[in-house]
Amino acid sequence: MKLNLNPLLLKExxxxxxxxxxxxxxxxxxxxxxxxxxFLLYENVQGQLYLVQPTKSQQVFALxxxxxxxxxxxxxxxxxxxxxxxxxxxxxxxxxxTTPVGPFGILFGKVVSSSALLVLLVVLTLPxxxxxxxxxxxxxxxxxxxxxxxxxxxxxxxxxCVLFSTVALRSTWSTVxxxxxxxxxxxxFGAIGYGLKSLYEQNPIDYSALVWSHFFYALDPxxxxxxFLGVVSAGPHVxxxxxxxxxxxxxxxxxxxxxxxxxxxxxWLPFVSGTEKQYQ
Amino acid sequence: MILTQNxxxxxxxxxxxxxLNLNIERGVIFGLVGENGAGxxxxxxxxxxxxxPSSGRAYVCGHEVTREPQAVRRSIGYMPDSFGVYDxxxxxxxxxxxxxxxxxxxxVISRRAEELLERxxxxxxxxxxxxxxxxxxxxxxEVARCLMHDPDVLILDEPxxxxxxxxxxxxxxxxxxxxxLGKTVIVSTHILNELAEVADEVGxxxxxxxxxVAAVQVMVQHSSAYRTIVIDGRDLGDRxxxxxxxxxxxxxxxxLAPGWEILYAGTLAQQAELLSRLVSEGFAITQFREQPxxxxxxxxxxxxxxxxxxx
Numbered sequence: 001m002k003l004n005l006n007p008l009l010l011k012e013x014x015x016x017x018x019x020x021x022x023x024x025x026x027x028x029x030x031x032x033x034x035x036x037x038x039f040l041l042y043e044n045v046q047g048q049l050y051l052v053q054p055t056k057s058q059q060v061f062a063l064x065x066x067x068x069x070x071x072x073x074x075x076x077x078x079x080x081x082x083x084x085x086x087x088x089x090x091x092x093x094x095x096x097x098t099t100p101v102g103p104f105g106i107l108f109g110k111v112v113s114s115s116a117l118l119v120l121l122v123v124l125t126l127p128x129x130x131x132x133x134x135x136x137x138x139x140x141x142x143x144x145x146x147x148x149x150x151x152x153x154x155x156x157x158x159x160x161c162v163l164f165s166t167v168a169l170r171s172t173w174s175t176v177x178x179x180x181x182x183x184x185x186x187x188x189f190g191a192i193g194y195g196l197k198s199l200y201e202q203n204p205i206d207y208s209a210l211v212w213s214h215f216f217y218a219l220d221p222x223x224x225x226x227x228f229l230g231v232v233s234a235g236p237h238v239x240x241x242x243x244x245x246x247x248x249x250x251x252x253x254x255x256x257x258x259x260x261x262x263x264x265x266x267x268w269l270p271f272v273s274g275t276e277k278q279y280q
Numbered sequence: 281m282i283l284t285q286n287x288x289x290x291x292x293x294x295x296x297x298x299x300l301n302l303n304i305e306r307g308v309i310f311g312l313v314g315e316n317g318a319g320x321x322x323x324x325x326x327x328x329x330x331x332x333p334s335s336g337r338a339y340v341c342g343h344e345v346t347r348e349p350q351a352v353r354r355s356i357g358y359m360p361d362s363f364g365v366y367d368x369x370x371x372x373x374x375x376x377x378x379x380x381x382x383x384x385x386x387x388v389i390s391r392r393a394e395e396l397l398e399r400x401x402x403x404x405x406x407x408x409x410x411x412x413x414x415x416x417x418x419x420x421x422e423v424a425r426c427l428m429h430d431p432d433v434l435i436l437d438e439p440x441x442x443x444x445x446x447x448x449x450x451x452x453x454x455x456x457x458x459x460x461l462g463k464t465v466i467v468s469t470h471i472l473n474e475l476a477e478v479a480d481e482v483g484x485x486x487x488x489x490x491x492x493v494a495a496v497q498v499m500v501q502h503s504s505a506y507r508t509i510v511i512d513g514r515d516l517g518d519r520x521x522x523x524x525x526x527x528x529x530x531x532x533x534x535x536l537a538p539g540w541e542i543l544y545a546g547t548l549a550q551q552a553e554l555l556s557r558l559v560s561e562g563f564a565i566t567q568f569r570e571q572p573x574x575x576x577x578x579x580x581x582x583x584x585x586x587x588x589x590x591x
Contacts, residue, residue: 092363094363099378
């Protein structure tokens, strides 16, 4: 069977891995994570191996995982926020749009290539995680679910960033939107959830505050990961609400993105006609 | 191969292309000439499926651009007027990437890339990074890129713009070489002279309207019938203009600061008679000289005054 890989994907991989930034980010990240993990584990064992506390090891695992989620969430926009707006600014987008690759192919290639380096980062930290197993406390299934969720989050953030970079005509704006989205996901939603929960605790009759609190918590990748780690209590399928919500967000963002790439498809809308030039 | 029927594009109240009718046969190199803002880029962009026509139809290789855009895209190679290149890709990787976008078979890609690099005289640059090439080389590479999937039609928008004279000559030679490939080419420029050696037919676009279409040789011959003459002197006002327009060979007269510029279609003897008559009518002529005529400007002026429209 002939394997037809998206040509944009291959090109992006080649270009990204040729820059100094990619190996630099990977090296710095792995070094930082290794040093942190070894330090935390040393804190756990205190130089002796007679009395190892698995609960402390679990805490190390949780801390490293949450830290990784924060770093990955804020690194993803750096690779994805200029994906399409950069093509537009470099004046390479028009030519690409006259090839049979098409808008969906372009978006797919950009999302996968933007996620790839981050996925590589997460996969490369597996040996670091395995250090935790030495002292117990975390089971492989839990590690797999945490890493799996991190990968999902990377793809979600990447997709949102690429779509914003398609909608926004300039990379400056797409970067602002991308970091704004990550801030909303990791900080604002969590804060709203916390606020609503506090409200419920002060006034337990107001049950809707608790429901909305759970809703906003479910949109925060840090909270969902904390639920996987058992650090916070949440429903067993909290990640599903996360996936459903962001799938809806992506579906909504896809419409203006396609409009920017192929305004012709939306020519039946009165405000679209005659606007192709500035988008391509 | 390329057919447009009343192709029109409006941007709000601006009419960028107005009822464009073209019929370009297979293997013809067609030059679309016009000043900046004449509508060349918009017209080509509609043929390249990037811009939707407001009305009218356009067919490329028998495919209607709005109904079968994907089929049109497969049969064209499009070079926009303003383009960029990817950083950190070598020349050969750049060509390979675009060939892959069109689904060209792997075994064909390398051979074709080498052939095209020879054709555009970039064979020795195959391992250089695209962004390190000069502008002229990048523009020649774009022509090669357009040919990587072996399209029947090439749409080249101002391929020589922004080039120095040497690079322009090189590009002209590359364009002339396209004739050997039997491709149908539509190439736009704002300098008609550039197309004299390259194109078979030329169309002049003026404010979105096609005002003249002719074989290049016909157009060159036609333009040689006209001369631009600059006349200067004292008190050359309205009476002088009436005297000028009284000569049947004066196609157009426009005031300069100072003096007048006329477009003259008479012989040298008739030209001498004009000067003699003007002097005898009491006009103090201090200068009466012929100046080189830019073919494109000439045609634009002729078109503008609705005289000398070649069909």
